[in-house]
Amino acid sequence: MARFIVALLVFTGASVSAFAQSLPVPSYWLNQRGSELKVYPTTPPSPGSFDGVYLNHAAGFKCQASPTNPPYHVTGRIHGTHVTFKVIWNNGVEDCKSTTLWRGRVIGRTMTTHWILFGPAISPPLRGVDVFQQQP
Secondary structure (H helix, E strand, C coil): CCCHHHHHHHHHHHHHHEEECCCCEEEEEEEECCCEEEEECCCCCCCEEEEEEEECCCCCCCCEECCCCCCEEEEEEEEEEEEEEEEEEEEECCEEEEEEEEEEEEECCCCEEEEEECCCCEEEEEEEEEEEECCC
């Protein structure tokens, strides 16, 4: 009986770890608001760090992506399945004088995050949840 329980625990642990994985770099993600996150390796390479670009398509928010408005730079960190990244909403063309910080977790091809948007004109800071799906 003890061998059966040990075998069951090993199998369960292996199954869970197969679904929990780190953020793949490079990768492309789309959230429920239609915003795009493109993740790239840092230059020079830095373990646990990534760079990228963010194209904002969230209705009701400034700094929207468009053909004349370049994407916004993303910097982030990966620790196992946990991820944090931020966008300073200034791309040299449009400055929204704000920053968004996302913190979340990657499970399979889904990244669930909590975000906070803050800046001098945003009081109190705005908070929300974004669920990103990895795209091919």
